[in-house]
Amino acid sequence: MRLPAFFLLAFAAIGTHAADDNEIPPEILSGRTCEEHLLQAAPMTWNDLPKQARGREHNAVVVASFRLDGSGKAKDATVVFSRPARIFDQTTIALLGRTQFAPGAVEESCYYIRTYSAVRRSGR
Structure with a gap:
């Protein structure tokens, strides 16, 4: 779905960091992203965007921890860090x-x- 012209939405993919990395705890930044196992990152659509973020300027970062069990899917995903808190947590999961x-x-x-x-x- 095409996004409205008055907004430029930029969504960074797995393995990237927010401009202000010093907010993310060092133990997370030093952890593994497992991107060597990544086949295809899920594309974000307008429907994925939380309602409270639509039509507003925003900058956010969310970090989720997960494990891989061989099935090709992330398992036991939980949010371990988010700024601003909770707005993009469900979207990220x-x-x-x-x-x-x-x-x-x-x-x-x-x-x-x-x-x-x-x-x-x-x-x-």
Whole structure:
């Protein structure tokens, strides 16, 4: 679905960090993203965007921990860090649930780091 012209939405994929990394605890930043097992990151659609974020400028980062059990899907995903708190948590867990990992990959501790931002374009 095409997004409204007055918003430019930029969604960074797995393995990227927010501009202000010093907010994310160092033990998370030093953890594994398991992106070597990533086959396809789930695309974000307008329907994934939380209602309270629609039509507003925002910058957010959410980190979820998960494990890989060989099925190709993230298991036991939980949010371990989010700024601002809770707004994008459900979106992040849903996107992680739709992300495809290599079948047979087994990892006990991975981090999924997702950033979200939208800025209003002037003159539209």
